[in-house]
Amino acid sequence: MARDRRKRNGRRAGSFRTCVGCREKKPIDELLRLVISPEGKVLPDLYGRLPGRGAHVCPDIKCLEMAVSRNAFSRAFKCRVQAPDPVELCQAFSKSGIERIRSMLATAARSGWIKAGRDAVRMSIRKDSASLIMLAQDSSSALAKQISREAERTHVPVKRILTKTELGKYHKARPLAVLAVTHRGVAKRLSKEIGHVLSLMVGSRKGSKLYSDHNGLTASDDRGMMPQTQASA
Numbered sequence: 001m002a003r004d005r006r007k008r009n010g011r012r013a014g015s016f017r018t019c020v021g022c023r024e025k026k027p028i029d030e031l032l033r034l035v036i037s038p039e040g041k042v043l044p045d046l047y048g049r050l051p052g053r054g055a056h057v058c059p060d061i062k063c064l065e066m067a068v069s070r071n072a073f074s075r076a077f078k079c080r081v082q083a084p085d086p087v088e089l090c091q092a093f094s095k096s097g098i099e100r101i102r103s104m105l106a107t108a109a110r111s112g113w114i115k116a117g118r119d120a121v122r123m124s125i126r127k128d129s130a131s132l133i134m135l136a137q138d139s140s141s142a143l144a145k146q147i148s149r150e151a152e153r154t155h156v157p158v159k160r161i162l163t164k165t166e167l168g169k170y171h172k173a174r175p176l177a178v179l180a181v182t183h184r185g186v187a188k189r190l191s192k193e194i195g196h197v198l199s200l201m202v203g204s205r206k207g208s209k210l211y212s213d214h215n216g217l218t219a220s221d222d223r224g225m226m227p228q229t230q231a232s233a
């Protein structure tokens with residue numbers, strides 16, 4: 001598995017692809033990859049491991065919809081494809097993104113790269129050891145404001161995703177309103193993944209209740225708190 005990831009990162013590092021929806025050229029790791037089945041079905045490449053020709057798209061339902069309406073997948077794969085459902089694709093991608101977020105959090109927790117709770121998080125910001133702060137979606141707005149203000153001073157990104165119960169799974173199994181990730185590489189990957197998931201969830205919600213029913217899992221895109229992710233919001 002580690003090898004796959006390395007291979008994936010190696011393949012992805014430094015290259016650019018054009019989104020089949022908006023036609024913008026972007027770094028490959030900011031795009032989602034889709035492949036085609038032998039039956040002409042467009043499939044999401046959820047783990048970046050499927051072989052064959054790929055088409056790339058921004059993690060945004062608008063780009064998926066544009067790609068479908070312009071028949072861009074047929075052009076990208078140079079064959080006739082069955083038009084995929086953009087909402088279904090959003091759901092599949094965000095679900096696999098959440099799996100990755102959970103697995104990264106579990107690794108970070110096991111490795112001691114997490115500071116949990118308000119005081120520990122504030123201390124890690126002051127000591128400059130926090131690389132990413134995750135606020136529970138149901139954390140109080142007073143806490144969110146305080147943490148965001150302090151994180152902003154040291155340019156630590158703050159992401160708001162998952163509930164207190166969900167975040168608590170990575171620390172003593174008790175509800176947790178805020179945590180800081182101290183490993184820079186893990187924080188960077190988490191940050192990117194969360195950005196993708198938040199933007200895909202907007203699309204997922206358009207056509208389905210899946211995410212409101214999903215183990216109490218919710219996400220919010222708090223623009224005031226995350227100026228660096230506004231572009232994908």
Ligand SMILES: [Zn+2]
Nearest residue numbers: 019022058063
């Ligand atoms: Zn796009």
